[in-house]
Amino acid sequence: MSIVIPTFNESANVAELLRRIDATMGSQGWEAVFVDDDSPDGTAAAVRAIACIDQRVRCVQRIGRRGLSSACIEGMLASAAPVIAVMDADLQHDESILPTMLARIDQGADVVVATRYAQGGSTGEWDASRKSMSLWATRMSRLILKQPVSDPMSGFFMLRRDVLEGCVHELSAMGFKILLDLLASSRRELRIAELPYVFRDRFAGESKLDSMVVWEYGMLLLDKTIGRFVPVRFLMFSLIGGLGVFVHMAVLTAALKGFGLDFTVAQTVATLLSMVFNFALNNTLTYRDRRLAGWAWLRGLASFVVACGVGAVANIGISTWLYEHDTRWVLAAIAGILIGAVWNYAVTQLYTWGKKRR
Numbered sequence: 001m002s003i004v005i006p007t008f009n010e011s012a013n014v015a016e017l018l019r020r021i022d023a024t025m026g027s028q029g030w031e032a033v034f035v036d037d038d039s040p041d042g043t044a045a046a047v048r049a050i051a052c053i054d055q056r057v058r059c060v061q062r063i064g065r066r067g068l069s070s071a072c073i074e075g076m077l078a079s080a081a082p083v084i085a086v087m088d089a090d091l092q093h094d095e096s097i098l099p100t101m102l103a104r105i106d107q108g109a110d111v112v113v114a115t116r117y118a119q120g121g122s123t124g125e126w127d128a129s130r131k132s133m134s135l136w137a138t139r140m141s142r143l144i145l146k147q148p149v150s151d152p153m154s155g156f157f158m159l160r161r162d163v164l165e166g167c168v169h170e171l172s173a174m175g176f177k178i179l180l181d182l183l184a185s186s187r188r189e190l191r192i193a194e195l196p197y198v199f200r201d202r203f204a205g206e207s208k209l210d211s212m213v214v215w216e217y218g219m220l221l222l223d224k225t226i227g228r229f230v231p232v233r234f235l236m237f238s239l240i241g242g243l244g245v246f247v248h249m250a251v252l253t254a255a256l257k258g259f260g261l262d263f264t265v266a267q268t269v270a271t272l273l274s275m276v277f278n279f280a281l282n283n284t285l286t287y288r289d290r291r292l293a294g295w296a297w298l299r300g301l302a303s304f305v306v307a308c309g310v311g312a313v314a315n316i317g318i319s320t321w322l323y324e325h326d327t328r329w330v331l332a333a334i335a336g337i338l339i340g341a342v343w344n345y346a347v348t349q350l351y352t353w354g355k356k357r358r
Contacts, residue, residue, distance in 0.1 A: 001081055001158075002084050004076050005089050006068050006072050007036045008039050010089040011046040012204035013203050013204050016203060018050060033078055035072070036059060047059040067173065068155075069171075069176060077168070084158065085101065086157055086158075091200060097197050104195065105159075111157060113194050113195070114154055115194045123199050126199070137217055138150075146189070147183065150194055151194070152179060155179065159182070170187075177220060219232055238341050238345075240278055244274040275305050275308055287353040307347040315336040315339060319336025
């Protein structure tokens with residue numbers, strides 16, 4: 001069995017987690033694959049220090065990529081084991097039930113979910129707001145789930161390799177709910193077993209949950225419902241582009257009416273500020289898993305402005321050509337906007353957010 005453990009700033013938990021797994025599972029039949037998103041606290045180095053003396057421990061260090069779901073997928077694909085478990089590194093998941101989960105797999109289950117919501121399970125010391133958010137997310141998951149599961153938001157589960165291989169090309173790899181992604185992507189009905197456990201307090205370090213988890217969850221739900229027809233990132237990119245139009249007009253109005261600037265100057269200022277707005281929002285939301293910071297943010301902005309400048313030229317050129325060839329002005333304008341939007345999305349995805357900018 002491979003135990004895939006996604007990490008970011010979990011160096012203080014690595015040794016204790018491995019000690020507990022070893023005490024539970026014994027010395028044979030398992031490996032731990034840590035997938036670290038280039039943690040600044042030296043998590044990868046802590047894992048490798050142990051791996052030097054324990055061949056059951058491996059480290060996959062990702063550079064320029066972030067995200068729990070994609071980390072889990074890479075860890076699972078880096079393993080050859082017929083059974084794969086996924087759990088967090090913060091010791092909130094109860095490792096003592098791993099043998100029972102494995103036994104359920106041996107008895108015929110395709111997936112075993114460690115659940116907080118079955119009888120005998122608990123969310124531990126969660127406050128009321130976190131409990132209500134989790135229950136809301138669980139209810140929303142029914143929009144894309146094919147089978148009833150009490151805790152599809154669980155980050156602690158086990159599955160057969162053939163389950164992964166049957167749906168890996170359909171996975172969204174968005175956000176942090178990899179179990180929900182797997183269950184929604186499976187093309188066949190799965191034999192699902194559930195095992196209750198009590199969610200514990202974090203052993204060391206800080207929680208990674210923030211206000212953006214709702215956005216990431218929404219992106220996953222959208223991808224599983226309409227992603228087969230149009231990329232969700234493109235929808236978000238276009239939506240933010242539409243908001244940028246309002247920013248442009250607000251700045252232009254203020255520059256003309258409030259500051260009395262020349263139209264050309266006002267239009268230039270409005271265009272640049274709306275581009276900065278679009279870039280910043282896309283960097284925070286659309287490409288959250290690839291977001292740029294520091295000097296990389298400035299270089300990314302520069303490439304974004306250049307790409308969108310070319311897209312604006314394409315927009316004007318296409319729409320003008322169509323209009324001059326007897327196309328209704330509305331249709332010509334829409335065609336130009338679509339061409340510009342596709343260009344901007346494709347080029348910035350490749351050159352602005354496609355590679356790690358240091």
